[in-house]
Amino acid sequence: MSQADFRGAASVAVGDVQLRGNFRRAMDGLMEKRAAQFTDADEEGRLRALGESIRSRSLARLPELLEKLEASCKRNGIQVHWAETTADANQTVMDILKNRGARTLVKGKSMVSEEMELNHFLEAEGIEALESDLGEYIIQLAGEMPSHIVMPVIHRNTGQIAELMEQKIEGAPYTEDADELCQIARKVLREKFYRADAGVSGVNFAVAETGTLCLVENEGNGRMSTTAPRTHIAVMGIEKVVEHLQDVPPLLSLLTRSATGQHITTYFNMISSPRRPGEVDGPEEVHLVLLDNGRSRIVSDPELKATLRCIRCGACMNHCPVYTRVGGHAYQAVIPGPIGKILTPQLQGLDERGDLPFGSTLCNACVEVCPVKIPIVELLLRLRAEANSPTGDSSVKGSGAKRDKTEALLWSGWQRMHASGKLYNSLSRVLAKTGNLAPGFMPPLSGWTATRTKPRFASQTLHQLARKRGVPDE
Amino acid sequence: MSEQHRSRIMERLRTGVPPTAPVESDFSVISEKQWPLSERLLRLRQRLESVNGRVHECGRDAWVAELQKLLAGRKLKALMYAPGTEVGDELDESWDRSDSALPALLPALEPDTDIRERVFQAEAAVTGTLGGIADTGSLMLWPTAKEPRLMSLAPPLHIALLDADRIYNTFWEAINQQRWAEDMPTNALLISGPSKTADIEQQLSYGVHGPRELIVLIRS
Numbered sequence: 001m002s003q004a005d006f007r008g009a010a011s012v013a014v015g016d017v018q019l020r021g022n023f024r025r026a027m028d029g030l031m032e033k034r035a036a037q038f039t040d041a042d043e044e045g046r047l048r049a050l051g052e053s054i055r056s057r058s059l060a061r062l063p064e065l066l067e068k069l070e071a072s073c074k075r076n077g078i079q080v081h082w083a084e085t086t087a088d089a090n091q092t093v094m095d096i097l098k099n100r101g102a103r104t105l106v107k108g109k110s111m112v113s114e115e116m117e118l119n120h121f122l123e124a125e126g127i128e129a130l131e132s133d134l135g136e137y138i139i140q141l142a143g144e145m146p147s148h149i150v151m152p153v154i155h156r157n158t159g160q161i162a163e164l165m166e167q168k169i170e171g172a173p174y175t176e177d178a179d180e181l182c183q184i185a186r187k188v189l190r191e192k193f194y195r196a197d198a199g200v201s202g203v204n205f206a207v208a209e210t211g212t213l214c215l216v217e218n219e220g221n222g223r224m225s226t227t228a229p230r231t232h233i234a235v236m237g238i239e240k241v242v243e244h245l246q247d248v249p250p251l252l253s254l255l256t257r258s259a260t261g262q263h264i265t266t267y268f269n270m271i272s273s274p275r276r277p278g279e280v281d282g283p284e285e286v287h288l289v290l291l292d293n294g295r296s297r298i299v300s301d302p303e304l305k306a307t308l309r310c311i312r313c314g315a316c317m318n319h320c321p322v323y324t325r326v327g328g329h330a331y332q333a334v335i336p337g338p339i340g341k342i343l344t345p346q347l348q349g350l351d352e353r354g355d356l357p358f359g360s361t362l363c364n365a366c367v368e369v370c371p372v373k374i375p376i377v378e379l380l381l382r383l384r385a386e387a388n389s390p391t392g393d394s395s396v397k398g399s400g401a402k403r404d405k406t407e408a409l410l411w412s413g414w415q416r417m418h419a420s421g422k423l424y425n426s427l428s429r430v431l432a433k434t435g436n437l438a439p440g441f442m443p444p445l446s447g448w449t450a451t452r453t454k455p456r457f458a459s460q461t462l463h464q465l466a467r468k469r470g471v472p473d474e
Numbered sequence: 475m476s477e478q479h480r481s482r483i484m485e486r487l488r489t490g491v492p493p494t495a496p497v498e499s500d501f502s503v504i505s506e507k508q509w510p511l512s513e514r515l516l517r518l519r520q521r522l523e524s525v526n527g528r529v530h531e532c533g534r535d536a537w538v539a540e541l542q543k544l545l546a547g548r549k550l551k552a553l554m555y556a557p558g559t560e561v562g563d564e565l566d567e568s569w570d571r572s573d574s575a576l577p578a579l580l581p582a583l584e585p586d587t588d589i590r591e592r593v594f595q596a597e598a599a600v601t602g603t604l605g606g607i608a609d610t611g612s613l614m615l616w617p618t619a620k621e622p623r624l625m626s627l628a629p630p631l632h633i634a635l636l637d638a639d640r641i642y643n644t645f646w647e648a649i650n651q652q653r654w655a656e657d658m659p660t661n662a663l664l665i666s667g668p669s670k671t672a673d674i675e676q677q678l679s680y681g682v683h684g685p686r687e688l689i690v691l692i693r694s
Contacts, residue, residue, distance in 0.1 A: 022675075029676055046503035057497040063487040076658075082480035092476065134682055135673035151673060158675045178677035186682055193683075194594055210658045220627055220669040220684025227623045227661070228590060238483065245655040249646035250504060253610075260672070263521055264610035267684070268664035276660050278619040280589045292483045300490030 004352070006359045009330040010322075019155060023327050026154045030318040033261025034369065051254045052373040054247045055309035058239075059299055065208040065241045066290065072211025076273040078286045089291045090121040093200070093233055096287050097127060100231045102197030106189070108215065108222035109133040110202025111149055111312060112235045112291055114334045115347075118200070129200070132189050132221035134182065141168040147328030149335055150259045150314040155327050189221065199225035199283070203236035204311070205251060206288070209244050213288065215269040216255060218262075223269050232271070232283040238290050239299065239308040251311055254371035259313040294347045294397065301395055303382060307342050309372040316366035316376060322359060331356065338366035342379045350387045351398030357383035428461045504646045507609055514608035514641045515692065521611020525667030526680055527688045537635060537693045538568040541600070542576055544689065550577035554592070554599035554629060556621035557581050561602040561635050582625055593624040598631035605640035605648060606692075612666040613690065614648060616659045623661050632685040634665070638694030 013019060038044040058065060070080045081096075083089035089112075097105070105122070107113065107129055119140070122129040131140040135152040139145070142164055146152030153161065158176050165184060166174040172184050201222055205214040213234050215222045226232045242248060256262045275282040299305045317323040317337025328336035333344040333353065341360060345353040357380045366376045383396070390408070392400030417423050435457035440449040448454070460468075509517065519529045532540040545553065556562040569579055580596065583589065593599070601621055604614040613634050617623040626632050642648040645664065649655065654662070669684030680686050 026676055043503060046500070050499055050501065050503055053497050053499040057499065060491070060494045060497060062491055063484060066484070066487070081476045082483055083476070084479045084482060088479060132683070133673070134671045138673070151676070153673055154676075156675075158677070161674055178674040179679045181674055182671060182679040182682045189683065190594070194590060210655050212658055212662075218669070219671050219682045221682075223623075223627050223663075224683055227627065245649055245658075246501070246646060247499070249644065249649070250501070252645070253504075262525075264612055264664065264666045266525070266665065266667050266670055268612075268666075270658070270662040271660070272658040272662070273660045276619075279622070279660060280583060280619060281593075281622040281624050282660055290483075292479075292486075296483055296486040296490060299487065300492070302492050 004332040004355065006331060006355045009332060010326040010359065013326040013330040019327050020325060022155055022157050023324050026151065027318050027324045030260065034258055034315060034318070037257040037261045047250060047254060048371055048373055050250045051371050052309065054242060054251060055311070055372045058242050059305055059308055061243065062238070062241070062299055065243055066238060068208040069206055069211060069241050072208060073288055076211045078211060078273060078288055081287060081289045083289055083291050084293070086116040086291065086293050089116050089235060089289050090118055092289050093118065093235070094122070094125055096231070096233055097198060100198060100285065102231060104128045104196045105198040105200055106130050106132045106192050106196040106225045106229065108199070108201035108217065108225040109136050110200065110235060111335060112202055112237050113200060114146065115293065116235065116291070130192050132193070132225055134185055134219060137185055137189065138164065141165065145329065145334070147336065148314060148317060149312055155329065193224040193228045196229045198231040198233060199229040200233045200235065201226050203234050203240050204255070205248050206236060206241045207245050207248060208241050210272060212245065212270050212272045214248060215271070216252065216265050217269070218266045220267060223267055226269065226271060227282055230283055231285045233287045233289065235289045235291060238292055238295050255311050255313050258315040258369065258371045297395055297397070298346050304346060304379060304396070306374050307346060307379060309374050310339050310343070311372060313371055315369045315371065319365045319369050321363060321365065322361060338376045339374070342376055342383060345383055346396060349398035350383065350396060351401035354387040354398060354402040357387065425463060428463070432457050432459055432461050501646065504644055507643050509608060509643060511638070511641070514643060515638055517608040518606050518611050518641055522667060522690060525611070525670070527611070527667045527690055529690045529692060531692045531694065534693050537691050538565060540691060541633065542570060545577060546575045550597050552580040552597060553577040554580045554582050554596040554625060556601065556625065558620045559602055561600060565600065582622060583620070589622050589624065593622070593628045596629040598633065599625040599629045600633040600635070601626050603634050603636045605642055606636050607642055607645050607648060607664070609644045610666055612645065612664040615663040615665060617661055617663070626663070626665060627684045630681060630685055631687045631689070633689045633691065636690055636692050638692050
């Protein structure tokens with residue numbers, strides 16, 4: 001497997017003027033909409049504190065709540081499956097489909113199914129898995145990954161989407177009218193909803209107390225996927241559980257207002273059981289697949305567990321100066337942006353994605369808007385330290401993978417120099433005389449000078465200047 | 475397989491999750507949202523209209539007449555409804571079947587037919603609601619055996635009847651006062667406007683998968 005490289009991909013992306021324009025417009029719009037939702041700073045602060053408390057409580061009691069969720073679901077007739085890895089989760093889905101004789105399925109939007117790469121897996125098994133969220137449907141046509149967790153096709157403008165749909169959908173005319181494009185997709189997907197053997201969805205919140213799976217959406221494709229087919233399979237990360245039903249409304253409010261600046265989405269869909277006797281629609285079977293894939297390791301770290309408070313609103317990426325300039329694909333990860341930079345390396349390991357925590361300016365914009373107050377910047381720093389750990393002795397996967405002996409030696413020299421006045425003085429004097437001789441066009445300086453002016457050492461050190469002015473030397 | 479996975483995951487969690495002091499949640503930021511009925515009605519109305527919902531207020535016994543007035547010019551062939559529900563029975567009783575400008579009433583359920591086939595072809599459906607939410611402009615629906623889930627989703631036009639005195643301040647208040655947690659239905663829904671998407675370059679489009687139009691009749 002080729003090593004993912006954020007730095008390389010990002011420097012290509014910043015050169016793409018069209019892409020930067022698409023993201024700039026979209027992110028400006030989203031920031032404005034969120035700001036219009038939180039005009040009362042007191043309300044915002046208290047609601048975020050409430051959201052944080054609910055998610056922290058859920059994680060602190062995770063083992064107990066998962067057992068409770070399982071018991072409640074079973075009592076309601078929902079079948080619960082556990083999967084340690086994405087491969088296990090895929091196989092579980094496949095087994096359910098086989099048991100039900102299902103050959104086709106429609107999917108609601110789910111980041112966990114992206115993490116599982118469920119579509120690829122099912123395709124290889126001869127199952128047709130069709131994305132039904134409009135944005136996800138379009139990127140599936142294009143064979144791309146989502147570039148944003150809430151607006152998956154935000155990297156393409158209308159013309160680019162129109163071209164794609166004309167090419168890929170039989171009989172579709174070229175049109176740049178968004179309504180017409182929606183109606184083309186509606187026609188194709190209606191037929192699929194009607195015929196599909198099974199529906200797959202994610203889960204925004206799972207309520208332990210009642211065994212209820214909650215889904216947040218605007219389009220109605222999530223309701224279609226979980227209502228029309230005979231079988232519904234919901235996939236979720238184990239961290240998504242909340243304790244009480246009354247914990248849901250504040251999280252829902254934080255989620256929609258932070259994500260798209262809506263008071264609420266069109267649909268909030270709460271599923272607590274398969275079709276009951278006498279009912280005429282809804283799936284006959286509902287399955288819940290609980291995926292770990294590294295989460296139980298993350299939740300064991302008192303600091304890093306905050307990562308799992310995330311409710312996937314995307315506000316951190318909407319407000320990120322880096323994300324806005326490079327777009328979602330540069331991250332080469334299912335979840336891009338600030339939350340992706342702390343989550344992906346923990347799930348996949350610092351050996352694979354140790355590059356991500358370094359791709360940040362630490363400006364704190366993400367932390368200021370996070371609805372559950374995840375200290376993203378602190379966690380980025382922690383992961384940078386973990387990546388450079390001299391021992392590699394840590395619960396973080398791939399700890400120490402980025403440690404570079406030369407760099408470590410340089411820093412220990414730096415440390416020694418600053419600990420000794422004599423050494424500091426003599427070295428800075430030498431650099432004032434000879435430092436400017438280092439050639440700017442060659443490594444290591446060329447990495448800096450390729451896009452910036454070469455910094456110059458002053459001919460006299462600060463100490464020398466101060467002494468000349470008569471500042472007493474202590 | 476699932477059993478082994480379960481025990482290994484639970485084992486990791488039981489040994490791994492560090493014990494922490496209990497976390498308290500203060501819901502006052504939500505519970506203090508309280509408005510008089512007239513303002514709840516106004517808020518719900520404004521919120522719904524801001525997302526392209528259409529709201530009509532009418533007297534308690536005048537809603538069928540109001541609905542007939544709204545549908546008279548629309549050239550709908552049939553209006554799906556749910557006989558045996560409160561809404562369905564009132565429609566059955568008062569619908570003017572002699573007026574050819576009005577759609578015929580189409581029962582949601584017919585023996586030996588698949589509800590999916592009927593509802594996917596229906597042009598419009600009318601349902602009841604469990605109440606409304608002022609804070610977000612939402613309707614609460616608990617579909618039933620008589621009034622199936624797809625009725626509020628598949629037809630291009632959804633008409634919902636809401637009693638003004640069942641408009642709650644917040645969703646949180648509604649689930650607590652109605653004690654939802656004690657007995658959840660198969661499916662509970664909040665509906666806040668017609669189906670919409672902004673996935674194509676953030677341009678708002680209605681009716682992408684669900685209803686293109688939502689009409690709410692509020693009776694008081």
